[in-house]
Amino acid sequence: MATVECRNLCKSYGSHEVIRNFNLSISDHEFIVFLGPSGCGKSTILRMVAGLEEITGGDLFIGGARVNDRDPGDRGIAMVFQNYALYPHMSVRENITFALERAGTSRDEIRRRLDPVVETLGLDIYLGRKPTELSGGQQQRVAIARAMIKTPEVFLFDEPLSNLDAKLRGHLRVEIARLHRALNTTSVYVTHDQLEAMTLADRIVLMNQGRIEQMGTPEEIYSRPATVFTAGFIGTPSMNFFSLDAGEGRLRNADIDLAAPFPLRAGKVTLGIRPGAIRLVPEGTPDAIAATVERDEFHGDMRLISLNAGAESFMVSVPAATRLSEGERVLAHLDPASLHVFDAESGQRLGD
Amino acid sequence: MKLSTLLLRIVLACAALMVLLPLLWTLLNAFKTNADLLVNTPKLIFTPVWDNMQYVLGRRSVARALTNSLVICSSAVAMGALLGVPAAYVIARVKNRLTREAQFFALSLRFLPPVAVAIPMMVIWLGLGFYDTRFALIVTYMTITISITVWLSIPAFERVPIAVEEAARVDRLGPYATFFRVALPIARPQILAAIAFSFILVWNEFLLAMMLSTSKARTLPVVASEMSQLGMNVPWGVLNAAVVLLSLPPLILLAVAGAGMNSVFSRKSTQD
Numbered sequence: 193m194a195t196v197e198c199r200n201l202c203k204s205y206g207s208h209e210v211i212r213n214f215n216l217s218i219s220d221h222e223f224i225v226f227l228g229p230s231g232c233g234k235s236t237i238l239r240m241v242a243g244l245e246e247i248t249g250g251d252l253f254i255g256g257a258r259v260n261d262r263d264p265g266d267r268g269i270a271m272v273f274q275n276y277a278l279y280p281h282m283s284v285r286e287n288i289t290f291a292l293e294r295a296g297t298s299r300d301e302i303r304r305r306l307d308p309v310v311e312t313l314g315l316d317i318y319l320g321r322k323p324t325e326l327s328g329g330q331q332q333r334v335a336i337a338r339a340m341i342k343t344p345e346v347f348l349f350d351e352p353l354s355n356l357d358a359k360l361r362g363h364l365r366v367e368i369a370r371l372h373r374a375l376n377t378t379s380v381y382v383t384h385d386q387l388e389a390m391t392l393a394d395r396i397v398l399m400n401q402g403r404i405e406q407m408g409t410p411e412e413i414y415s416r417p418a419t420v421f422t423a424g425f426i427g428t429p430s431m432n433f434f435s436l437d438a439g440e441g442r443l444r445n446a447d448i449d450l451a452a453p454f455p456l457r458a459g460k461v462t463l464g465i466r467p468g469a470i471r472l473v474p475e476g477t478p479d480a481i482a483a484t485v486e487r488d489e490f491h492g493d494m495r496l497i498s499l500n501a502g503a504e505s506f507m508v509s510v511p512a513a514t515r516l517s518e519g520e521r522v523l524a525h526l527d528p529a530s531l532h533v534f535d536a537e538s539g540q541r542l543g544d
Numbered sequence: 545m546k547l548s549t550l551l552l553r554i555v556l557a558c559a560a561l562m563v564l565l566p567l568l569w570t571l572l573n574a575f576k577t578n579a580d581l582l583v584n585t586p587k588l589i590f591t592p593v594w595d596n597m598q599y600v601l602g603r604r605s606v607a608r609a610l611t612n613s614l615v616i617c618s619s620a621v622a623m624g625a626l627l628g629v630p631a632a633y634v635i636a637r638v639k640n641r642l643t644r645e646a647q648f649f650a651l652s653l654r655f656l657p658p659v660a661v662a663i664p665m666m667v668i669w670l671g672l673g674f675y676d677t678r679f680a681l682i683v684t685y686m687t688i689t690i691s692i693t694v695w696l697s698i699p700a701f702e703r704v705p706i707a708v709e710e711a712a713r714v715d716r717l718g719p720y721a722t723f724f725r726v727a728l729p730i731a732r733p734q735i736l737a738a739i740a741f742s743f744i745l746v747w748n749e750f751l752l753a754m755m756l757s758t759s760k761a762r763t764l765p766v767v768a769s770e771m772s773q774l775g776m777n778v779p780w781g782v783l784n785a786a787v788v789l790l791s792l793p794p795l796i797l798l799a800v801a802g803a804g805m806n807s808v809f810s811r812k813s814t815q816d
Contacts, residue, residue, distance in 0.1 A: 244710050265716030277707035281729040291715035338711075 194255030194268065194345035194378055195220050196241060202249035203236055210236055211402045213250070218380065223372050226382045227389040228399035229425070235350055237399075238382045242271050242348050255345055267346075270339035274351040276331040278323040278338070285319040288337045309341045312371070329360040336371070347372075347379040353388060365391060386426055390414070398422055420539040423464045423532055429496055432470070432506035434463045435536060443533075447502030450479050453531045454543045460536035467496065467507040469530030472514075472522050480523040485516045499524060567791075574784040581780050596785035600771075606786070609767035612678060613747065616763060619682045621743045624689025628742075629735055631690075632697030633723055637709075650694040653687055661687070662755040669756060676757045684752055689742040696738035700731040733801075740801040744794040764790055 196218040203211040211233050218224050226234035239245035241252060243264035252260050259267045278287050288309065292302050310316055313333045323331050332352055339347060352368070353361040369392055372379055383389055389396050390410040398405045398413060405425075406418040417423035423431050436443040438456040443449075443463060450463075473480050483499035483506075490512065497508045497516060501524075508524060516522065533542045573581055575592035600606050631650075635643045661684075669680040704727050712726045728735070753763040768786035772778060 242710075242714065244713065263716070263718075264710075264714045269714065271711070271714045273707045273711060275705065275707055277705060277711040279708060279711070279726060279730075281732075294716050294721070338715075 195253070196346055196378060196380065197253040198237070198241075198250065199253070200250035201237065201240060201247060201252060203233075203240060203245065204248050209402075211240075214402075214404070216397060216404070216407075218378060220378055221376045223379045223381065223392060223394045224397060225389040225393035225395075226380065226397050226399055227386060227393075227425075228384065228405070230384060232399040233402040234382045234384075234397075234399045238348055238350055238380060241267075241346070241380060242269055243267050268344055269346045269348055270342045270344035271348040271350065272332070272335050272339050272352045274354050276323070276328070276335045276355075278331055278334055280323055282322075283319065284315060284321055284323065284326070284334050287323065287334055288315075288341055291338070291342055305341050305343075309337045312340070312374075313337045313367075328356050329364060332356065332364060333367075336368070340371070340375070344377065347377050347381075349379065349381040349383075351382055351384070353383070353385070361385075361388075368392065386428070390426075398425065400425075416541070416544075417464070417532060418541050420462055420464065420534045423534070427466055429467050429507055429509065431464045431466050431532070434504060434506070436461055436463050438533075445504075447504050448481055450481075450526060451528065453528045453533065456533065456542065461542065462534040462536050462539070464532035464534065465506075465526050465530055467509040469527040470506070470508040471525050471527070472508065472510060473525040475523065477523060477525055480525045483522055483524050485518055485520045485522060488516055488518065570784050570787050573780060574788045576781055578779075578781060596779075596781040597789075599782050600785045600789060605762070605767050605770075606764070606789075609762050609764045610789075612681075612761055613764040616678050616681045616685060616761070617743055617746045619678075620685035620689045620746050621739060623682070623686050624693045624742055625739045627686075628690045628693030629697050629728075629739075630723070632694045633701050633727060635694070636698045636701035647694070647698060650691045653691040654695075658751045662752050665752070666755055676759065676761050678761050680756055681753060681761055681763070684756060685746045685749065688746055688749070692742040692745060693738050696741060697731070697735050700734035700738065701727060703734075704730045737801045737806075740797045744797060747793055748790075 196216075198214050198216045201211060201214040202209070214237060216224075226238065228234045236245060240247050241254075243259070243262060247260050251258055254267055254269070264271075279290065282290065285306070289302050289306060292305070297305075310319065313336060315330075315333060315337055318326060318330060318334070323334065326334065332355075335352070349368070353364055356364065365388055368381075372392070381388075381392060393410055395407060396410055396413050397407050400421050406413055406422045408416075413422060414426055417426060420433070424433070434445070434448060436445050436448065436450075437459070438452060438461045439458040441452050441455070443452050443456075443461065481501050483501040485497055486500050486505065487498040489496040489498075491509075492512065494509045494512050495514055495516075497510055497514075499506055499508055499522065506524075510516075534540060535542055569586075572588070572590075574596055575594070576587070576590055577593050577595065580587055580590045631646070635647045665680075665684050666675065669675040669677075669684075674680040708730070709722050709726060712722045717725060748765060749763075750765045750769070753761075754766050754769075757763070757766070768783075768790050771783050771786050
């Protein structure tokens with residue numbers, strides 16, 4: 193068990209800088225998820241922590257010791273890769289015990305440690321098989337077992353579920369959460385899947401273009417996005433945005449006119465609201481937006497309605513039983529408590 | 545079956561027969577007496593005789609040539625593998641200008657016409673006093689075995705997923721352990737095929753052997769070709785027997801390493 197601390201980590205390839213002054217401190221037992229679109233640098237940072245990618249600048253501490261110049265094998269880490277990276281020429285058993293054998297662990301000790309790991313991941317019947325004879329989900333279980341048996345200080349996961357189909361992904365996600373509760377090892381998990389991030393993380397580090405966009409618990413990030421990027425990235429269906437002018441206690445443009453949720457300086461703002469926070473209301477409700485129904489998507493537990501109000505289009509989620517026909521005129525009301533206001537220029541959150 | 549499939553099968557069968565019939569013919573003729581051989585209608589049914597084989601195997605020059613071929617080819621192939629396989633690994637894993645040039649150089653060695661290699665080599669070995677020795681042929685053949693082994697092993701190593709080697713690094717393996725315990729075993733079938741192929745190339749090599757040896761270091765292909773010059777009467781039976789003998793090692797290798805060899809020359813990945 194250990195803490196991980198990144199101090200001003202930098203990474204450049206030649207003159208191309210991909211990570212700049214990355215600072216993060218991960219406490220013992222914490223489950224941290226790096227979330228972000230592809231190319232945002234999240235995997236690069238994970239690989240720098242693992243020692244697979246050289247650190248161009250800054251310091252990396254694991255368990256209080258500076259490990260910049262240590263080999264991956266000497267950092268007390270174990271890693272689970274996206275494409276499993278099992279040794280194809282070895283049996284499942286050999287795959288799991290290989291690292292221990294290399295480290296000179298005694299046979300008895302290896303056997304003692306193998307049993308609980310194999311049992312936890314349900315791999316007993318596969319021990320004699322080759323990885324190629326296993327399904328993707330089973331292969332990734334073997335990879336997790338291989339990481340687990342080393343009892344590392346820090347677990348590193350590099351998009352471990354990306355290559356699996358949706359059902360298996362959900363299944364293994366729950367399993368990883370369960371393992372973390374049982375082992376309580378400090379973990380760093382990279383993903384581009386917000387569902388994985390939301391459900392697994394103690395803290396999410398949302399990254400964009402090599403920087404931390406926002407850091408916080410899943411609830412914080414969902415309910416108080418600090419930037420337009422975060423607001424747009426987190427949440428399914430994704431947030432609606434309107435470009436509005438603030439002034440005289442109102443937020444307005446050609447098609448929309450709303451009361452500002454809090455006093456705002458005059459200027460351009462971006463208003464964000466999740467589809468679930470918009471309600472269809474009867475005639476005569478103040479501050480409602482007149483709109484026409486453009487499309488109706490049935491999602492099973494709810495319907496996602498695309499609405500047009502002049503030049504603006506936005507999504508509303510309504511109960512599945514609601515019947516609306518295309519072209520129908522409705523009134524939409526934006527819940528004032530669920531409005532997110534951002535500075536149009538900087539993209540930063542305004543107000544609370 | 546669709547008509548097009550049927551037609552394609554027929555074309556395929558014809559092509560196969562074109563390759564196989566002469567080989568079968570050679571095999572049969574190796575066991576015929578001259579009386580059976582020199583008839584207008586080729587005989588499929590005949591009493592096989594061991595005379596031709598016995599004649600070939602009984603000649604001292606053949607026995608010596610066989611030893612020469614075996615010693616020279618296996619040494620050249622062993623040295624080629626020893627130097628070529630690690631070189632291929634480095635070229636596959638370290639991508640920079642130097643390794644790119646090295647990769648192309650390995651191939652470009654094979655662009656030269658053999659004669660262009662043979663003449664300077666002859667002068668060099670004469671000057672050094674190694675002309676007509678096994679040593680001279682081994683070193684000369686190494687240019688072939690190393691370049692072929694390097695060239696064919698590079699894709700084999702490139703197919704080893706980089707993540708597997710990274711997993712090995714996380715499992716505390718150094719560069720050498722990663723090579724011997726992970727990369728080499730994974731690429732093994734294709735590496736073996738590459739080595740087998742280099743063996744076949746030098747085993748069949750004729751021109752260099754002929755120009756760099758006179759008697760002591762003559763290899764089997766050269767000696768076999770000499771049999772056609774035995775006299776006015778071409779000894780077809782003996783010649784065929786020599787050819788059969790000569791073809792055996794490559795055929796055995798092909799049978800052993802055939803599957804791997806196929807994947808060496810195709811781009812298809814054995815695993816994703």
